[in-house]
Amino acid sequence: MTEGVDTIARPVLEVSDLNVRFPASRDWLGRPTSHVHAVNGVTLQVRGGGSLGIVGESGCGKSTLAQAIIGLAPYEKGRVAIDGEDLQAAQGRQKRELRQKMQIVFQDPQSSLDRRLPVWRLISEPLHIRGGHSNAELHAKAGQLAVAVGLRPEHLDRLPHEFSGGQRQRIAIARAISTDPDLMVLDEPTSALDVSVQAQIVNLLLKLQRERGLTYLLISHDVALVRHFCDDVAVMYLGQIVESGPADEVLGNPRHPYTQTLLASAPSFASPLPTIAEVRMGELPNNRKLPAGCFYKERCGKAAAGCEAPQVLQRLSDGARHARCHLAQG
Amino acid sequence: MMTGTAELRGQALAIHNLSLEFPTFSGAVKALDNVSINVGKAEIVGIVGESGCGKSVTTMAATGLLPRGRYRITGGSVRLFNHNTLAMDESQLQDVRGKMVSTIFQEPMNALNPTIRIGKQLTDVIMRHEEASLPDARRIARDILADMLIGEPERVMKLYPFELSGGMRQRVLIAMAFSCNPGLIIADEPTTALDVTVQAVILRLIQNRARRTGTSVVFISHNVAVVSQLCDRLYVMYAGRIVEHGATRTVLDAPLHPYTQALLRCLPERVAPKQELEAITGAVPTLMHPPAGCYFQPRCKEPVDLCRSRSPQLAGSDGREVACWRRGVAPETSEQGSRQ
Amino acid sequence: MSAVVPSEPAAASPAMRRAKSISERLRYLWYLSRRSPLTLVGAAVILLVLIMIIAAPVIAPYNPDKVSLTARLLPPSAAHWFGTDEVGRDLFSRVIYGARASCGAAFMIVLISMSVGVLIGCFSGVVGGRVDTAIMRLMDVVLALPALVLAMALAAALGPSLFNSMLAVAIVRIPAYVRLARGQTLSLREQVFVKASRTFGASPFYILRWHILPNAMSPIIVQATLDLGGVVLIAAALSFIGLGAQPPTSEWGALVSSGRSYMLDQWWYATFPGLAILITAMGCNLVGDGIRDMLDPRLRDR
Numbered sequence: 005m006t007e008g009v010d011t012i013a014r015p016v017l018e019v020s021d022l023n024v025r026f027p028a029s030r031d032w033l034g035r036p037t038s039h040v041h042a043v044n045g046v047t048l049q050v051r052g053g054g055s056l057g058i059v060g061e062s063g064c065g066k067s068t069l070a071q072a073i074i075g076l077a078p079y080e081k082g083r084v085a086i087d088g089e090d091l092q093a094a095q096g097r098q099k100r101e102l103r104q105k106m107q108i109v110f111q112d113p114q115s116s117l118d119r120r121l122p123v124w125r126l127i128s129e130p131l132h133i134r135g136g137h138s139n140a141e142l143h144a145k146a147g148q149l150a151v152a153v154g155l156r157p158e159h160l161d162r163l164p165h166e167f168s169g170g171q172r173q174r175i176a177i178a179r180a181i182s183t184d185p186d187l188m189v190l191d192e193p194t195s196a197l198d199v200s201v202q203a204q205i206v207n208l209l210l211k212l213q214r215e216r217g218l219t220y221l222l223i224s225h226d227v228a229l230v231r232h233f234c235d236d237v238a239v240m241y242l243g244q245i246v247e248s249g250p251a252d253e254v255l256g257n258p259r260h261p262y263t264q265t266l267l268a269s270a271p272s273f274a275s276p277l278p279t280i281a282e283v284r285m286g287e288l289p290n291n292r293k294l295p296a297g298c299f300y301k302e303r304c305g306k307a308a309a310g311c312e313a314p315q316v317l318q319r320l321s322d323g324a325r326h327a328r329c330h331l332a333q334g
Numbered sequence: 335m336m337t338g339t340a341e342l343r344g345q346a347l348a349i350h351n352l353s354l355e356f357p358t359f360s361g362a363v364k365a366l367d368n369v370s371i372n373v374g375k376a377e378i379v380g381i382v383g384e385s386g387c388g389k390s391v392t393t394m395a396a397t398g399l400l401p402r403g404r405y406r407i408t409g410g411s412v413r414l415f416n417h418n419t420l421a422m423d424e425s426q427l428q429d430v431r432g433k434m435v436s437t438i439f440q441e442p443m444n445a446l447n448p449t450i451r452i453g454k455q456l457t458d459v460i461m462r463h464e465e466a467s468l469p470d471a472r473r474i475a476r477d478i479l480a481d482m483l484i485g486e487p488e489r490v491m492k493l494y495p496f497e498l499s500g501g502m503r504q505r506v507l508i509a510m511a512f513s514c515n516p517g518l519i520i521a522d523e524p525t526t527a528l529d530v531t532v533q534a535v536i537l538r539l540i541q542n543r544a545r546r547t548g549t550s551v552v553f554i555s556h557n558v559a560v561v562s563q564l565c566d567r568l569y570v571m572y573a574g575r576i577v578e579h580g581a582t583r584t585v586l587d588a589p590l591h592p593y594t595q596a597l598l599r600c601l602p603e604r605v606a607p608k609q610e611l612e613a614i615t616g617a618v619p620t621l622m623h624p625p626a627g628c629y630f631q632p633r634c635k636e637p638v639d640l641c642r643s644r645s646p647q648l649a650g651s652d653g654r655e656v657a658c659w660r661r662g663v664a665p666e667t668s669e670q671g672s673r674q
Numbered sequence: 675m676s677a678v679v680p681s682e683p684a685a686a687s688p689a690m691r692r693a694k695s696i697s698e699r700l701r702y703l704w705y706l707s708r709r710s711p712l713t714l715v716g717a718a719v720i721l722l723v724l725i726m727i728i729a730a731p732v733i734a735p736y737n738p739d740k741v742s743l744t745a746r747l748l749p750p751s752a753a754h755w756f757g758t759d760e761v762g763r764d765l766f767s768r769v770i771y772g773a774r775a776s777c778g779a780a781f782m783i784v785l786i787s788m789s790v791g792v793l794i795g796c797f798s799g800v801v802g803g804r805v806d807t808a809i810m811r812l813m814d815v816v817l818a819l820p821a822l823v824l825a826m827a828l829a830a831a832l833g834p835s836l837f838n839s840m841l842a843v844a845i846v847r848i849p850a851y852v853r854l855a856r857g858q859t860l861s862l863r864e865q866v867f868v869k870a871s872r873t874f875g876a877s878p879f880y881i882l883r884w885h886i887l888p889n890a891m892s893p894i895i896v897q898a899t900l901d902l903g904g905v906v907l908i909a910a911a912l913s914f915i916g917l918g919a920q921p922p923t924s925e926w927g928a929l930v931s932s933g934r935s936y937m938l939d940q941w942w943y944a945t946f947p948g949l950a951i952l953i954t955a956m957g958c959n960l961v962g963d964g965i966r967d968m969l970d971p972r973l974r975d976r
Binding site for chain 2: 233279
C-alpha cells in the first residue's frame with residue numbers, strides 16, 4: 005500500500021518523504037552549483053508479502069528511487085526503513101545485515117553478473133560476503149538455490165556467457181534470494197529479455213513470492229506487466245508519485261491526467277494507435293529547476309485554475325486510491 | 335505466396351526465398367532460411383520476432399547494409415523497386431539507399447554525427463539525393479521537421495545531436511529518412527529505446543506521413559502490440575524462417591502457427607492478474623545447429639511425427655500463409671513447385 | 675527446493691569441463707591467430723627467444739666468454755655463424771647468451787612496473803577523492819622524468835649496473851600502469867555487477883579482489899606485452915651507453931656498443947646483436963597487437 009492506510013500486514017518497506025538530488029554542475033572548488041532533482045518527496049509503504057509497482061517513463065525517477073532504497077544512491081532528506089529499522093542510521097555490521105534483508109534484481113543480467121565468475125560463485129556471493137561458509141557449503145547452497153529458480157545443478161560450474169538471457173536472469177534471481185531477503189527490488193527485471201522468456205521469469209517471480217512470502221517492489225515502464233504482477237501501483241512523474249492505489253483501480257480507471265495519458269499511449273491489442281492529441285506530447289520538464297505548482301500542468305490537457313498551486317497527494321473519496329491532482333477529486 | 339509476376343511489378347520490396355549464413359569459427363550460422371517477404375506500394379508491413387530471429391538481417395541484406403565479406407547469400411533474390419540489390423556494388427547501393435529506401439534504426443544517437451549540427455546533416459542528405467540548392471534544401475528540411483511536430487525547426491537545426499532528447503533525435507532521423515521521398519522506409523525497432531508516450535507519437539508520425547505520401551514501410555519490432563496498432567500486414571519470424579504471415583487483424587485474432595499463438599498467450603495483457611502466464615518453454619535454437627524438421631518443434635506443445643523430420647513450407651491462400659504441419663497442410667501441396 | 679546437489683558428479687565434472695574449455699580455448703586462439711599471421715610470426719619469435727634463454731648452453735656452440743686470440747674478428751663462417759669479436763669470442767654464442775640478460779632484464783622491468791603500477795592504480799581508483807588526486811599528480815611528475823636521464827642519475831649515485839638501470843626504467847614505466855589500472859577500476863566500479871556486490875554489503879577490498887582485479891587484468895596484460903618490446907630497446911640502449919650490463923657480460927646492447935668501433939670493416943659484429951634486438955622487439959609488439967585485437971570485444975565474434 006502507499007501512503008500508509010489500513011494495512012493488514014506490517015509494512016516491510018517504509019519510505020517517507022524521500023528526496024534524492026545529484027550535483028549537476030560544480031564550481032572550481034568542487035562545490036555543487038546546481039542539482040538534478042531526481043526524487044522529490046516520495047512516501048510509500050510495501051506490506052509484507054505484497055507487491056508494489058512503480059510505473060513511469062524514463063527520467064521520472066523510478067530507478068533512482070530503487071537505487072536510493074537499496075543503498076546505491078545517497079539521499080539527503082527522508083527516511084528508508086526496512087522492517088521498521090532506519091537504514092541510514094544503521095552502522096557497520098547492523099547496516100550490512102539490514103542491507104542483506106533486501107536484494108535487487110537488475111534489468112540486464114548480462115551486466116549484473118561478473119562474467120569471470122562461475123555460476124555457483126555468483127549465486128552465493130551475498131553469502132560469501134557475509135562470511136562463515138566454506139566453499140563446499142557455498143557450492144551446495146548455490147545448488148539448492150539454482151534448483152529453486154529452475155536451473156540445473158550440474159550447470160553450477162559454468163560461466164555466465166554459456167547461458168541464455170533468461171537463464172542469466174534466473175541466476176540473478178537465485179543470487180537475490182540467497183540471503184532470504186524480506187524485500188526484493190525488481191528493476192525492470194524482464195525488459196532486456198525476449199517476450200517468450202519474459203513470461204517464464206514473471207511466472208518464476210510470482211511462484212517465489214507464493215512460496216517464500218517475498219515482498220516485491222517492481223520498477224517498470226510496462227503497464228501491462230505491472231497490472232499483472234502487482235497488488236498496488238504508484239505512478240511517478242518528475243520524481244513525484246502522482247497517483248497510487250490498488251493496481252486494478254489505478255490502471256483500470258486512471259484519475260490523474262498523466263496516468264490517463266500513459267495508459268492511452270501504452271501499446272495494446274485492444275485499442276488503436278492513439279492520436280497525437282491524445283498523447284499530449286511533450287518533453288519531461290527539466291528536473292534541474294522544478295516547476296512551481298503542479299509538475300504536469302504544462303502538458304496537461306485539463307489544466308485549469310488551481311493548477312498553479314503545488315498539488316498534494318490526497319485520497320480520493322471513492323475507493324482506496326490517492327491522486328496528486330485537485331481535479332481528480334470531483 | 336503472392337509473388338506472381340503481375341503482382342511483382344507493384345511491389346516496393348520483393349524478397350524471394352532468401353537464404354543467408356554467417357560463417358564463424360565453429361561453423362556457419364544459418365541466419366535466414368528461405369525468407370520471402372513482399373511489401374506492396376503504400377503498404378505498412380510488420381516483421382515480428384524475438385531477438386536473433388533474423389528480422390533485421392533480412393532487411394539489412396536487402397539494402398546491402400550487412401558488413402561485406404562477413405556473410406554468404408546461399409539462395410534467393412531481392413527486388414527493390416525491381417532493382418536487384420544483391421548484385422549491386424557499394425556506390426550503386428548508396429544511391430539506392432538514399433533515393434529508394436531509407437532505414438531508421440533503434441538507437442538514434444549512433445545514426446547522427448555528433449559533431450555536425452542537425453541542420454547541416456539534414457540539408458546534406460537532401461542536397462545529395464534531391465540535387466537541390468542549399469536554400470531549397472533548408473526549406474525542405476524545415477518543412478519536414480515541422481511535419482515531425484518539432485517546434486521551432488529553425489532553432490533545432492542549429493543544435494547538435496546531443497542537445498536533443500532521445501525522442502527528438504528519433505524524430506529528426508525520421509525526418510531525415512522521409513526527406514528524400516524514398517519509396518520505402520525500413521523502421522528497425524525505431525521506438526524500442528523510447529518511452530511509450532513518445533513511441534505513440536512517433537508511430538503516428540510515421541503512419542501519417544507514409545499514408546499521405548504513399549510510402550511503403552517495413553516495421554521491424556519485437557512488440558506484437560505495437561505492430562498490431564500500426565501495420566496492415568505482418569510476418570512472424572522464428573529462428574530465421576517465416577512461420578506465418580497475413581493481414582494483421584487476421585493473424586492476431588486467429589493465429590494459426592503454434593509459435594504465434596504462444597507469443598500472444600504469454601503476454602500479461604491477456605491474462606488475469608497473478609495467473610501463471612503460458613510461457614514458451616526452452617529457448618530459441620542456435621542457428622548453428624538447428625533442430626531437424628520444424629525449428630519450433632522442440633518448444634511446440636503439439637508436435638506430430640512429421641514435425642521432427644521435415645520442415646513445413648509456407649502454405650495457404652488469400653495472402654495468408656502458415657508453415658505448420660498441424661494446420662492441415664499435406665506435404666504435397668506445400669512443395670516449392672506450387673509457389674513458382 | 676528439496677533437491678540436493680549431487681556431490682560426486684559435480685566434483686568430477688569441473689576438471690573435465692576445465693580440460694574441455696582449455697582445449698576449446700586453444701582451438702579458438704588458433705582460429706584467431708590464423709587470421710592474423712603476423713601474430714603467429716611474433717609468437718614464433720618470442721618462442722625462439724624463450725628457447726634461447728632456457729637452452730642457451732645446449733644451443734650455443736662455444737663458451738661465450740672463451741677468449742681465443744687466434745680467432746679475432748673472423749667473418750661469419752660455418753664454424754662461427756655470426757663471426758667472432760675482437761678477442762675471438764664466438765658472437766653466435768654471445769648473442770644466444772645475451773638473450774638472458776637482455777630479455778630477462780626487460781621482463782623484470784615490465785613485471786615490477788606492472789605489479790607496482792596496478793597496485794597503486796587500483797588503490798587510487800577504489801579510494802578516490804584527494805588521495806586519488808595526490809597519487810595521480812605524483813604520477814604526472816614521474817611521467818615527466820626521462821628514463822635515460824633517471825638511469826644516468828641512478829648510475830651516478832649508485833654506480834652503473836644492470837640492476838640500477840632496470841630500476842630507473844621500471845620507475846618511469848609505473849605511471850602508465852597506474853593510469854590504466856585506475857581507469858579500469860573507475861569504469862568497473864560503475865558496472866552493474868559491482869553495484870550489485872555493493873548492495874550485498876561487500877567491502878571495497880572484496881570488490882577489488884573478486885571483481886576489479888580479475889576483470890582489469892586483460893588490458894593490463896596487453897599493455898605489458900606491448901611494453902616488453904619497448905623495454906627490450908631501452909635496456910639495450912642503456913647498456914649501449916654503458917649504464918647497463920657491464921663487460922664481460924654478454925648483453926645485446928653492450929654487444930652493439932662494442933661492435934660500434936668495428937662497424938666499417940667488421941660489419942657482423944654490431945649487426946647480429948642489433949638484429950636480435952630488432953627482431954625481439956618486433957616480436958613482442960606483434961604479439962601485443964595480436965592479443966589486443968583478440969580481446970577487443972568488437973572484433974571478437976566475427
